[in-house]
Amino acid sequence: MAYPAQVEALVQKGWLWQGQEVPANKAEQQFLSSGWAELDTRLGGGWLRGSVNELQVRQPFIGELALLLPVLSQATTTALWVNPPVQPYAPGLCYQKLTLSRHVVVHEADDKLALWTAEQALHSDAVNIVLMWHAGLSATAVRRLQQAAETKQKLAFVITPWQQQEEARAYVTRLQLERSDSLAVRILKRRFGWPLPPFPCGVDARLPRRRRAL
Template sequence: MAFPAQVEALVKQGLVWQGQQAPLHRSPSNVLTTGWPELDQRLGGGWLQGCVHELQLQQQFIGELTLLLPLLSQPNITTLWINPPATPYAPGLIYQDIALLQQVIVQEPDNKLALWAAEQAVQSKAVDLVLFWHTTGLSAAAVRRLQQAAEAAQKTVFIVTAIQPEDDARAYAMRLRLTKIAAAPLQVEVLKRRYGWPLPPFPCAIESRLPRRRRVL
């Protein structure tokens, strides 16, 4: 059994991981800022490249797309949207500096074909980011396959779904739960993250990206 002084020495050498901290050897090149300082801080820098992230929604249209706007509006990002619940509003995307010609939308009611489209997009050099809405949530096997493909191609994937059972286990790199009550700010709960423990809900100031007429007064 190691004594406290010995454990502290191992921590200083980077040989012991502390659950509340990200490893010192993580490369900034594989982390994409979320655009929200409060979220970056809790995720160890931001979204992970080569990984599949899950966004669990209390209900649709509570700010999930706004949360991703800083990533979507980065230059030279081609995004594939699979089964979005509504057709993206072109003037709104333009207002957010999102290039319309770099947005590809696929509506496929067959879940197997939709998953196939996601896998093909991850493997394609023409697509940088995949947003995949799946109301019931992907199976463990499907998540594992998609994660393997994302890691091999170093692509970032988001699965947007309904709230999943507490005891659900999937190979997502990160799992966030988004909730919102009336005029209160969007709450983000970190259910799973690499290099750290789950975190309780915290407010994320997504309204700063919205037009003034849509902000809660």
Template sequence: MAHPLQELVHKGWVWQGREAAEQLAPEQLVSSGWAELDRRLGGGWLRGAVHEVQVQHHFQGELALLLPVLLAQEKPCLWLNPPCQPYWPGLRYQQLKQAPLWLQESDPKQALWAFEQALQSEALGAVVAWFDSIDASAVRRLQQSAARHQQMAFVITPWQQTTEARAYVNRLQLSWASEQLQVAVLKRRAGWPLPAFPCNVARHLPERRRLSA
């Protein structure tokens, strides 16, 4: 008779951490633009995956963290439910090649539907979505769609006091300490969680933001 834990592993309900990530072809990974983050994520952001970034409040440095990978996209990116209207002159100053497509949808079900449709589009370089909350079944469905269509997506959510299981490939949590953005890795592909480390996002912030930070 199979052990109950073995049955859960067989069903894929238990995440199995490993010290080293499996080897992937270089084209399956996209550099985050941050050497330390790349090292912790096993080479960078995985294509065909949904990644979570948890923030204590909006404009904590999350867009500066994601900016290098957004700059690397040749196709426009979709921003779903951003907390404010994207400011194109500022993004142009950051050398973003194309203005992001911007969609606001207050109905959660419609927003998730739009997210899934975007993951199936070959016209988009990446998807960045803001959600106050999103349940495990929705994340699993989004991850399956991202993997099927080899699309890359980022979900920005509030900090969670208890980390419930989600199908995100990577889960990061942002905070500020010693005047630097700290990035904790709550979950990573085939690896154990890692404590927070400093990430110098200030170089991607406008001068007035650097001074206020």
């Protein structure tokens, strides 16, 4: 379908979103499994390669890292953690069978330098996944990260607080996470399809027994 030039420009900037079906002949090449069957089904195959994805959390440590453990375990080079709220717990990463030498943590109080760090990591062949914690990146910042991720076919995840108003951003996927008896995931935005209501995701299966929801 042809778009007027003005509308096409908005789509390219990520300010408008276009729903569509997953091309059946490209799905396997485009996606990396999230490790969670229920999430893969709703995302059309998993995390889209070359994408920046937002995880909005009601409060920290409700299961957002458990959700990302399967994809972190697939990292073949380095995973860069930018400004995690606390220092990652090395014994916990070992329990999850992650190789510590492949995880690098950067703490940078200057927002511009933190963004620069994440962007350079996405351009680097030494890093293939970036996790970044931020109160809320600007549309320009997200667009810069998405361009870098798409160019090098890398994955990036930005963990943010819940947002009351949804401003347009160039994130490929936007999820909201909250917990009651289990982790619930709401899909606010996905590349192929419309937003979806909350559904349970069994991330507790990856946690030590003492950390699992009762």
